[in-house]
Amino acid sequence: MTSFELETVAFEDDIVASMERMHPRFEDWPVVYTIDNQRDVYVGESQHVAKRMRQHRANPAKQSLRRVRVIIDERFNKSVCLDLESTLIRWFSGDEQFMVMNRNDGIVNADYYRRDDYRQTFEDVFEALHAEGLFTRSIPEIENSDLFKLSPFKALNTDQAVAVEAILEGLREDLEVDRTSLSVVQGDPGTGKTIVGIYLTKLLRDIAEYETAEDLDPDSLFSEFFFEGSREHFQNLRIGLVVPQQSLRGSIGAVFTKTPALQSTPVLTAFDVGKSEGEWDVLIVDEAHRLNQYSAQAMGTQTKEFREITQRLFGEMDPTINQLDWIRAKAKHTVLLLDTAQSVRPSDIEPEVFDTIVSAARTDRRHYPLMSQMRVAGGNDYIDFVRRFLSDEQPTEVPDFGEYDFRIFDDFPAMVEAIQQRESEEGLSRLVAGYAWKWHSRKDKSKYDIEIDGLKFRWNQRQVDWINSPTSAQEVGSIHTVQGYDLNYAGVIFGQDLQRDPQTGKLFAVRKNYFDARGKNNNTLRNRPTTDEDLTRYIRNVYSVLMTRGIKGTYVYAPHLRTATSRLRPHVS
Numbered sequence: 094m095t096s097f098e099l100e101t102v103a104f105e106d107d108i109v110a111s112m113e114r115m116h117p118r119f120e121d122w123p124v125v126y127t128i129d130n131q132r133d134v135y136v137g138e139s140q141h142v143a144k145r146m147r148q149h150r151a152n153p154a155k156q157s158l159r160r161v162r163v164i165i166d167e168r169f170n171k172s173v174c175l176d177l178e179s180t181l182i183r184w185f186s187g188d189e190q191f192m193v194m195n196r197n198d199g200i201v202n203a204d205y206y207r208r209d210d211y212r213q214t215f216e217d218v219f220e221a222l223h224a225e226g227l228f229t230r231s232i233p234e235i236e237n238s239d240l241f242k243l244s245p246f247k248a249l250n251t252d253q254a255v256a257v258e259a260i261l262e263g264l265r266e267d268l269e270v271d272r273t274s275l276s277v278v279q280g281d282p283g284t285g286k287t288i289v290g291i292y293l294t295k296l297l298r299d300i301a302e303y304e305t306a307e308d309l310d311p312d313s314l315f316s317e318f319f320f321e322g323s324r325e326h327f328q329n330l331r332i333g334l335v336v337p338q339q340s341l342r343g344s345i346g347a348v349f350t351k352t353p354a355l356q357s358t359p360v361l362t363a364f365d366v367g368k369s370e371g372e373w374d375v376l377i378v379d380e381a382h383r384l385n386q387y388s389a390q391a392m393g394t395q396t397k398e399f400r401e402i403t404q405r406l407f408g409e410m411d412p413t414i415n416q417l418d419w420i421r422a423k424a425k426h427t428v429l430l431l432d433t434a435q436s437v438r439p440s441d442i443e444p445e446v447f448d449t450i451v452s453a454a455r456t457d458r459r460h461y462p463l464m465s466q467m468r469v470a471g472g473n474d475y476i477d478f479v480r481r482f483l484s485d486e487q488p489t490e491v492p493d494f495g496e497y498d499f500r501i502f503d504d505f506p507a508m509v510e511a512i513q514q515r516e517s518e519e520g521l522s523r524l525v526a527g528y529a530w531k532w533h534s535r536k537d538k539s540k541y542d543i544e545i546d547g548l549k550f551r552w553n554q555r556q557v558d559w560i561n562s563p564t565s566a567q568e569v570g571s572i573h574t575v576q577g578y579d580l581n582y583a584g585v586i587f588g589q590d591l592q593r594d595p596q597t598g599k600l601f602a603v604r605k606n607y608f609d610a611r612g613k614n615n616n617t618l619r620n621r622p623t624t625d626e627d628l629t630r631y632i633r634n635v636y637s638v639l640m641t642r643g644i645k646g647t648y649v650y651a652p653h654l655r656t657a658t659s660r661l662r663p664h665v666s
Contacts, residue, residue, distance in 0.1 A: 096214060097166040099221050099273030104128055104161045111152050112143035118165045119143045123219075125173045125181065125613035128158045129227065134191035135383075138174035150272040154194070162225070164218055166574065172205035178216055179248040181222075187241030190229050192353050195246065196299040197292055198313040237521045239344045239561065242579050245295035245352055247288050254314060256461035257293050261318055263459060264375070264426055268326040275421065276428045279456040280463030281476050282641035283589045286430040287577060289463070290379045291345065293428065294334050298354045330374040333360045335420065337383040342579040343557040345379075363416035364395065366423050367402035376424040380577055381431045382447065384416040388440040388616045396618075412619050417444050418452075437572055437635050438612045439623045465629045468579055468644055469537040471497030481632050485599045487654075498582070503544045505586075508650045512584035515646070516566050520583035523560060524550065525639045527632060528609035529588020543569055543586070545650075571609075572635045575642055583643035587651035591632045600654075601626040 100116055102108055113120045125141050128135045128149060135155065139145040142163055149155050160337055164177070173495040179202075186193045187437050224226055228235075247509045249257065263462040267274045280286050296315060303319045317323060334349075335540050336342035359365070363384055366376065378384070387403070390396045403414045406422045421427055431451070433444040454460035466472045471494035478499075483489045491499060502508035515522035526543065533540040534551040541549035550569045553559040559574040569586065593600050593637055602625060607613050623631075640647055 095483060097164055097218060099218075099225075101225075102161050102163070104146070104150070104158050107187060109143075109146040109161075109554055112146055116163075116165070120589050122165065122167045123171050124175050125164045125177045127162045127181065127222070127227065128155065129191060129274075130159045131157065132192060132244055133183050133194050134227070135194040136178055136185065137206075138169075138171075138178040140171070140192075146313065161263055163228075166214065167506070169496055170205075170334060171212055172203065172208075175203075175247075176211070177215055178210065179246070181218070182246045183241060183244050183248075184228065184232065184235050186244045186246050186352070187235040187238045188230050189238075189240060189351060190227070192351070193246065194353065196215045196273050196303070196354070197245060197296040198299065198315050198319060202250050212397075229306070233520060236300050237581070239558070239578075240348055240351060242292060243345055243348045243535075245291045245348070245355065247292060249288075249292060250285065250465050250467060251496060252463045253285050253289050253292070256289055256463065256521060257296065257552065257604045258459060259529065260297070260316065260317065260428060265318070265323060265326050266428060268533060274426045274459065275450070275454060276426075276429065276459040276461065277459075278430045278461045278463060279451060280432060281473075282432065282435065282638060283466050283468030283476070284463035285465075285467040286432065286463060287341075287345075287379050288467070289341050290334060290377045290428070290430050291348070293353055294332060294358060294377055296422075297327055297330065297332055297386070298358060300324050301330060301649065302354065310631070328601070331372070332362045332375045333366065333373055333377070334364060334379040335363060335376055337363060337378075337380055337385070338573070338577060340557045340559065340574050341380065343497075344578075345557075363419060364402070366399070367416070367419040369405065369423065373424040375426045375428070375430045375620050376420055377430070378417075378420060379430045380435070381417070381439060382427040382433050382436045382444075383576075384420075384442050385440045386415040386442050386446075386616070387618055388615070389611075389618060391441070391611065395538045416444070417442060433616065434634055435576065435599075435638055437576070437631050438609070438640070439614060439616050439621070439627065439631070440611060451625060469497065469641060471495070471499065475499065479637055483600065483637055485597075487598065491575070496645075498648075500646070500648045501559050502648060502650045503652070506548055508584050512582060513566070515582040519581045519645065521580050522566070522584070523565060523570055523580055524584045524586060525572075525575050525642065526586035527588045527590050527607075527635050527639070528571055528612060529590040529606050530612065531608050531659075545586070572638060578642065579644055580642045581644050582646045582648065583639065584648045585636065585639045587636065587649070587653060591629070591636065591654070593654050600629060600633065601625065602632050604628060607632060618646070 123140050125138045140315050182195050185191055246261055260276050264644055278286055278289055300318050302323055336345055347358040395442045400410050404410050409416055433447050469475050475494050512522050512524055532542055532552050534542050543550045544550045553568050553570045553574045555562045559565050559570055562580055592603055613623055613628055
């Protein structure tokens with residue numbers, strides 16, 4: 094039975110002026126509301142919605158809005174309203190029908206009494222708004238979209254909020270005295286580094302463009318940065334988000350295009366930064382561990398550009414200079430989002446370089462660790478298990494991960510069937526694999542690449558946004574199309590590129606079975622060979638990334654780690 098009311102009024106001066114008389118809860122009761130027109134939507138919460146509407150009417154940016162919908166429930170309190178507000182903002186941003194006008198001023202993903210009990214009410218509210226045409230998709234469709242998963246309106250957890258607030262405080266101090274800075278946000282897969290980068294980018298834009306004091310909730314986490322005496326330091330800053338990976342960069346760029354405050358903020362490659370004119374005030378670098386050192390690039394022209402950029406920025410072609418050096422030379426303030434355990438190619442900057450960077454950031458108190466697991470429902474226990482599973486001393490049993498669905502399969506067709514079943518039930522369930530099969534279909538679309546037990550698959554036919562492509566459920570994704578993304582379920586196929594010594598249990602790479610040429614080549618430009626130990630580390634990192642994509646579950650087929658997996662109980666249908 095529905096417990097809430099949905100009241101609709103026109104967003105007009107004479108109507109808003111008399112709202113107190115329209116409903117007893119419009120004057121002194123915690124509510125959530127939406128204001129929209131055919132293109133834009135704003136979501137808010139207030140204890141005094143009638144007074145709040147008069148403030149909104151005074152804001153020139155909201156003059157084009159036409160309709161107010163107020164969600165009233167006798168059980169609502171401030172915490173519930175903040176949660177529903179945040180949830181609706183994220184659903185609207187993932188649905189794509191409206192441009193979401195809200196700022197990022199500090200919604201934190203906080204727990205409260207009987208929070209789970211309110212989830213059904215939130216879904217009922219969604220259905221009521223959907224019936225009135227405010228949504229075009231279902232909740233599962235929205236929550237499976239990149240626009241939702243990469244939304245700048247995510248509610249931050251405590252770790253993320255602490256990092257964002259500390260970065261803002263440090264940046265404000267640096268801007269006041271014209272001092273350069275380097276900050277590092279570091280965390281395991283799934284701790285929300287990308288979300289921090291996107292959120293911080295939008296927050297900086299929101300502070301810079303903020304004008305109307307009456308339109309700010311003084312209780313919001315980051316409200317102090319919007320007030321006079323602080324916000325002027327953030328105005329007129331040249332800000333960019335650097336994303337080394339092509340696929341993730343394209344997805345984030347699409348999100349920025351749909352977000353008014355971010356439409357003028359570029360999503361860049363390191364080459365874009367190096368070739369740009371002038372200085373950047375703030376560069377935020379996602380997946381910084383994928384920045385390159387001097388090495389042969391994917392295209393010969395980029396190898397030439399690498400030398401030219403280094404020469405132009407530093408006056409000489411020093412082969413020890415890397416893309417991070419470019420970024421620091423071009424930006425007054427740099428924020429790195431980093432996990433060196435996700436470095437997967439010899440062209441990536443060496444972990445030792447980042448070790449020095451992290452050590453310096455700790456000394457300067459500019460190092461912000463993210464500890465809470467945001468992606469994988471198995472939590473940090475599962476992340477620890479993945480590390481041990483890919484170590485020289487693999488665990489002998491699978492721990493209890495609660496509702497997280499982890500399975501080891503000896504039967505490949507059974508794993509494929511299970512992933513296909515999850516796809517039909519949940520969506521966003523994909524097969525992924527280590528680079529242990531040649532990519533025949535790249536040149537001949539009629540050929541298959543991966544054949545196991547009579548089943549044939551092609552590698553991903555798209556490089557950008559493969560996960561959401563029409564044929565992705567019938568293909569197998571590589572590390573280069575899934576790193577940085579979320580799946581509901583991942584079916585991870587281990588190939589013969591990584592094996593285990595049956596006597597010692599030690600993992601080792603089999604070079605001839607690894608077909609990512611740029612993943613195993615020597616760096617001849619710096620006279621640095623890719624040793625067997627290096628290759629083992631890269632391939633181990635590849636599988637670690639693949640095993641940490643699944644939000645709800647991970648299925649593993651690893652026959653060539655048979656010595657170890659035989660001690661772990663396989664899934665029995």
